[in-house]
Amino acid sequence: MSARLNPEQQRAVETTEGPVLIFAGAGSGKTRVLVHRIAYMVQERGISPWQIFAVTFTNKAAGEMRERIERILGEGAKDVWISTFHSAGVRILRRHIEKLGYGKAFVIYDDSDQMTLIKKCLEELGLNPKIFSPRSVQSRIDAAKNELIQPKDFSQDDFFGERVAKVYELYQKKLIENNAVDFGDLLLLPVRLLEEHPQVLAEFRHRLRYLMVDEYQDTNHAQYRLIKLLAGERRNLCVVGDDDQSIYRWRGADIRNILEFEKDFPNCQVIKLEQNYRSTKNILAAAGEVVKAIAGRCEKTLWTDNDAGEKIVYFTGPTDKHEAQYVVAEIQKIREKMDLKLSEFAIFYRTNAQSRIFEDELRKQNMPYVIFGGVRFYDRMEIKDILAYLWVLANPADSLHLRRILNVPARGIGDVTVEKLEKLAAERGLSLLETLPFASEAGIASGTAKKIATFHQLIQTLKTYQTTEPLDHFVKTLMEQSGYIESLKAEQTIEAESRLENLEELVNVVADYMTSTEEPSLEAFLDQVALVSDLDQAADRSLSLPLMTLHLAKGLEFEVVFFVGMEEGILPHIRSFDTLEEMDEERRITYVGMTRAKKHLYLTNALKRRVFGNDQYNLPSRFLEDLPQDIVQRIEMPYESFGGRTAWNQDRDDDWDEAPASWASPKPIPRKEDPNNPYKIGAKVRHPIFGVGTIRDCEGNEDNRKITVAFSEVGQKKLIAKFSNLTILG
DNA sequence: AGCAACCGTGTTTTT
């Protein structure tokens, strides 16, 4: 990128007063502008750093911004408030949550904690988990929270909604009992706080005079409200985003926030950053064609001074295995010609499940790789167990985490006992921890009661250690005193060995935290841990090939990108076939992925792939049809070479079935209706659980067929035909 | 209480 800012960037930097909307196209130097803008405000406009609040979505983005501002401003940068929405929420709540009836020491429940609690609610309400799957209830509750909908306002207009409203209500009650908040609350409660407590709002408004929001296209309603409240009359709000890169609709992101910003904040300045510094002309042109078809997007013309570059390669292999072999072989080939680190390549896929076949091939070729967003360190069982101990110590009301550790490691306190304790707790209105001394009154045998007393004693002892020992040492003590380490050692398995290593690593994490923080505390440590994602914990990955989902790829860039699985059903994903909005989002996801590439872009797919153990034949992705043919180099692996000796399949022993008829045509094949579809729209069907209903819609073929059925009792449901057990009534 | 074997079920994306 050029050393100087271009005129639009300059304007974006210098427009500091009033509402500003910056459309920042892919690779247009957005972060640079944000950083310079803050520096400019401080250095040229004399604005105090602590009056500036910059919000991002990921810790990584926040950290990067902070680092770059520090490079310009030095110490002064420390006072600029740069954080994610969620950490900002935590910070606001730690200070003020008592005004909302929670205790200061509240615990943050992650989604698995949330799921546990929801399951408990479902059970208590006697709801059939077959109909009310915890997952769907969770997503309904989350969606409600994103929309700032409280349990009492929850839409109850159908059978499902009515019950979910009950679950939501109970769930929220339980959160409060446990003095706990979930991720949604981290946004919802601050909004409530500011709306219900004008003096608090006034304080924040007085202090935070300049607001900046990154990735504004991804804000949900709660985030929007929060920002709008803080902006107040002063309206010194600068939002930066790109509607073409809005890919979090499913998580509540509302693209209208950015598209209607001008209406929402009249007289705002609109700045478009349209010069791309990242990609070749060819890559930009191809990506541009994919999003062009989206209606209602903000017109932008992304351009670049860079060379046209190489053509985009579109490869089709006979199977997913060949696809993986091709990609890995191609990486090796490029590395022989060019001096590129493995970290300058990347493989992108739509769904996590797709990574496996590439991992197999990479292992076979001894090529080191890293999966972005695999199992999170903090999601590992042993880590969650120890963290549960820590949460309980930080917040004694947290019965959910207490329950988790009560018998971990095993100490003879079983489910039956726990249930008795919980019953007593409910009767007396105590927390689970508070009932421990009364075990014998809960009808628990004296032997077990003794074990409970020992556990209770353990917690007390740990509490004293907590105050006397430095945090890292204390965590180690906890692991030992609780018997956790011992029980793992006793297992004598390789798995236990690796768990022990993880625990060691956890102690290291705590130690690192202590050196990097001015006032380390258990509570602050837990807050931080609750909010980190995988993307944030960047190790030294320069020697490994990165593999990631398209969603994780946003914001990153690579010299060479392999965009794999370009097939109907995968990208666009089968679940997005219903509505135009969802299909448009798939387009944007494609656009985001393509625009990550600086020099080389490969799009690949396969004619046949294994899914859940059986074969699937997908058509080429419709998005491939949008590519300008003159900048695409087509590579098809010839049918004849399957059993032969090609660069990619020398030692394969692929079981190869009869080729399907569709192969006769190597070009994208027009999608047509499946004549063997037994599920005709309008037909009546019976489901073993949901009862009788009418088919409303049907999509996909054979194993992928999904049908939408309107049931008279439980409302509309989408079913996978293969699994649905439907009886067709005619 | 703890484990093994089984079953049914379902697959997007995650701060």
Added chain:
DNA sequence: CACGGTTGCT
């Protein structure tokens, strides 16, 4: 295929 959840056995 793979996982979570449940059952049934020791």
